[in-house]
Amino acid sequence: MKPQLTRGAARRLRQMHDQLLTAYGPQNWWPAKTPFEVIVGAYLTQNTAWRSVERSLAQLHEAEVLGIEGLRAVPLRRLQELIRPTGFASRKAPALKAFLALLDTEFGGSLEAMAATPTEALRLKLLALWGVGPETADAILLYGLGHAIPVADEYLRRIAERHGLLDPAPRRDRLGYAALVELTTNAFGEDPASSRPQQYNEFHALTVAVGKAHCGRVANCTNCPLNYDAHKLP
Numbered sequence: 526m527k528p529q530l531t532r533g534a535a536r537r538l539r540q541m542h543d544q545l546l547t548a549y550g551p552q553n554w555w556p557a558k559t560p561f562e563v564i565v566g567a568y569l570t571q572n573t574a575w576r577s578v579e580r581s582l583a584q585l586h587e588a589e590v591l592g593i594e595g596l597r598a599v600p601l602r603r604l605q606e607l608i609r610p611t612g613f614a615s616r617k618a619p620a621l622k623a624f625l626a627l628l629d630t631e632f633g634g635s636l637e638a639m640a641a642t643p644t645e646a647l648r649l650k651l652l653a654l655w656g657v658g659p660e661t662a663d664a665i666l667l668y669g670l671g672h673a674i675p676v677a678d679e680y681l682r683r684i685a686e687r688h689g690l691l692d693p694a695p696r697r698d699r700l701g702y703a704a705l706v707e708l709t710t711n712a713f714g715e716d717p718a719s720s721r722p723q724q725y726n727e728f729h730a731l732t733v734a735v736g737k738a739h740c741g742r743v744a745n746c747t748n749c750p751l752n753y754d755a756h757k758l759p
């Protein structure tokens with residue numbers, strides 16, 4: 526993609542944020558109570574709908590293990606049973622235990638110490654964990670630990686490609702993900718650094734909202750706030 530188009534694409538994406546905010550209002554994500562619950566949710570939501578995550582979170586809560594101490598103590602098999610509603614429990618349970626091992630060995634069991642680590646260094650540590658891809662790592666960093674890093678997902682990829690902001694290929698690999706993150710970072714590049722975590726937070730929530738309502742596997746552009754006819758590319 527040519528640099529000029531990249532700048533235009535970033536500007537357009539920023540406009541999309543504004544249009545979605547006008548249409549839907551502030552989303553106030555993430556739908557969880559504590560930073561640790563956010564992190565658990567980021568693992569559980571892989572390849573499943575949020576309503577399934579809520580069932581698993583409720584079961585973890587009822588079993589009184591939805592916290593660092595609780596999850597550390599609960600046996601692996603019991604953890605698998607408790608998170609079964611989200612699917613892939615045999616993969617997600619050990620992945621959660623691996624996160625706890627990182628927290629304990631490198632940060633003394635303190636989320637505050639983990640959050641104080643520079644973003645890029647912490648991102649590399651998270652990506653090195655089993656069961657953590659870029660989207661999960663960035664959701665943990667942004668929503669769980671307050672770092673200024675955008676989260677890119679399938680909804681954002683569809684929106685960006687369908688509006689010609691990004692080349693369709695490569696799609697789901699790490700290069701495709703990195704291109705989406707770069708596009709989003711550039712879109713908010715002129716905003717004050719201090720406001721970026723909140724803006725990335727809202728933008729991700731807004732793209733999920735429009736994705737669910739209109740931009741699924743098949744685009745339903747009628748009445749979409751980002752309708753092509755109403756908002757032409759610059």
Ligand code: SF4
Pocket residue numbers: 684687688735739740744745746749750751752753
């Ligand atoms: S549904 Fe149509 S107008 Fe809305 S974001 Fe998707 S492609 Fe754009």
